[in-house]
Amino acid sequence: MVMAINFDQVGFTYQPNTPFATPGLHDVSFEIPEGKFTAVIGHTGSGKSTMVQHLDGLVLPTTGKVTMGNQVVTAETKLKELNEMRAHIGLVFQFPEAQLFEQTVLKDVMFGPKNFGASEEDAQAAAEAALKKVAISPDLYERSPFELSGGQMRRVAIAGVIAMAPDLLILDEPTAGLDPQGQRELMTLFTDLQKERQITVVLITHQMEYVAQYADHVVVFEHGTVVKSGAPATIFADEEWLHEKQLDVPAAKQFADALAEKGIQLHNVLDIDQLADQLAARLNGEVDHV
Template sequence: MSIKFEKVDYIYSPKTPFEKKALNNISFELKEHSFVAIIGHTGSGKSTLMQHFNALLKPSAGQIKIAGFTLNAQTSNKNLKRLREKVSLVFQFPEAQLFESTVLKDIEYGPKNFGYSEVEANELAKKWLKKVGLPSSVGDRSPFDLSGGQMRRVAIAGVMAYEPDILCLDEPAAGLDPQGKREMFALFKQYQKEGHTVILVTHNMDDVAEYADDVLVLEKGKLLKHATPEDIFSDAQWLSEHHLAMPTANLFAEKLVENDLSIDVNPLTIDKLANEIEEKLVKENNE
């Protein structure tokens, strides 16, 4: 089932001096099982949009169709539990929300809350502790004795443990080391391939190019563009007009072209660029 936003507005503190329209007439449809990146400058409305996917915020106007629910300004907070089981949201720095006395208990909390038995919740917690790359020995420790990166992994395991259909991540890799970040993204990509939808807020264009197959670009609360990464990153002028960066591979390819080494100018990822250069060198050697 697709996710559909229809003319969604969101206004913080309406009818007060602090009134702020953070989303303005947003409409789009996302395909099931896609990996969607949401990009845009600071304050463009990304986190506000994210919080609409599981009804933490409800549209001030317009409506959202998601996971069998229709959400609008009148939607009551009752009966949203099933939505929150299907659509889960990982905030920025989710480790701030750890609270249990042991790591396993923290990961079990979500599954138990959504009706899994003690035994099932424990099995899911062990499974996801491993999947996020932590050794089983960590399970009985206090989450507060772990490193920041380990805490982040525990928090993400806690959300993935009840295996939501739609996983929403707000800058999940902020502050992780490069290796840890690659591992987490490989996990999210694998999760998508196993038949889930992943929605990611990021400022990193390399991640968009590498992992996303669909992109929403926000600007001042409006949807500026909805397109594939290939489309988004094929228009250097448009990107520069909107002060958006290019993926590193494209910047490198541009430099090659400037130096008269003609090459595919839209490689998106370092791997694709390396292949392109290799093919070119092999061809030149054979000539």
């Protein structure tokens, strides 16, 4: 299924026509390229999470339209169409372990596939494959999800989304609250999955390192609208602009910039690997030919 996503002049108001009405999004227009890793960044309350809810049809735009593949979502879109659409979309919310409820780990992971019409056997196969991907060992399958550690619960919840074999995988700060090791494992899992299945991944994050390291495309939100989008190199090129938006520059780039001030010029440094490679090349006395 084709999953190019396009937001066209989308506006969203919370609780319209009540005294509590608050604008969530306005004039949001951008594209998420198909089969790529897109990062969405922005300050807390900038509208990122509201946008994510539009991606899964959990809310409908008050104005404008969202095109997902060949499905157009507007304020009038019917619930039935949304349900069909959701079968192809996986959404990992912040602290997804809050969605666990079944009696056993395996059953919880099978829940999504079964809801979207998979047979018992297919759901179980998908669940076992997904649990293997997130490195949950089979002896935990029959345990209650509430007996697991925090990190394990997180991985089971993510398996529950992966088991649905989504064409579009949306991750809303999936690594929040995990230790560095756990964070790295999850990010590796997501990038592997993206490459292996050629799916579209949308990652919401505050960690610029992830953006630099994994993203093909970046969308920047501020005050409920998109203020910039493009390749990570383009976004991180304008440091002053980023500071103005209260966003960080990846640590590797900061390091390279500090070196540049001392007269050591490196090129195209965004993530730690690029930095390490270029420094190693320099130290070995090789000519930098990037």
